[in-house]
Amino acid sequence: MKSHSSSRATPPERRPLSGAALMQPSVTEALTKALFEEWARTGYGALSLEAVAKRAGVGKAALYRRWPSKMAMVSDCVEKIGIEVADSPDTGSLLGDVRELIRSLRRLLRHPLVRRILPDLHAEMLRSPELAHAIRGRLQGERRARSAAVFQHAIERGEIAADSNIELLNDAIGSMVYWRLIITNGRADNQYIDELAHFIVNALRPPRL
Structure with missing residues (x-):
């Protein structure tokens, strides 16, 4: 008489994924x-x-x-690098947050490859609307959203007016640091960062009566 204790066959082991599957x-x-x-x-x-x-x-x-494609690879890799350095600091004060935003930009723009690539990228974006659309849509939107959160927190804390132009503030920080490091190859030590952070914050504070 045959035993039925192990009538079901053991399924074969699955081989680990390889090649295109992994x-x-x-x-x-x-x-x-x-x-x-x-x-x-x-x-x-x-x-x-x-x-x-x-x-x-x-x-x-x-x-x-x-x-x-080349454009797909470039836009994806640029986006990943940008997100890695685009922190949204929360130090508890606008001055501290702006200082950290500037430091984050400095870290990015001091990288030797970035310093050589960015001017070329901006020139190519002027020649190629398709590339410009891909880069702006995937990189700048994410970075600007994270930095905009800093100013929104400052509004919620009552440090700046509720009608502050956040888009203009984003432009101000990005353009100042880019001009300093990439265009003029100027000094950007901690003293410069502190002076620039104070300049931006003081410009945002309402005038005293």
């Missing part, structure tokens, strides 16, 4: 790093995804599984 983060990181290095070397116009893959030490297929 995208290793280390490969993505290597490709992202290679993109910025190649971009800084050649400029956007001459940037080749084949050269990026070669610099990263991977096949072209690994790159194209992640990004279908």
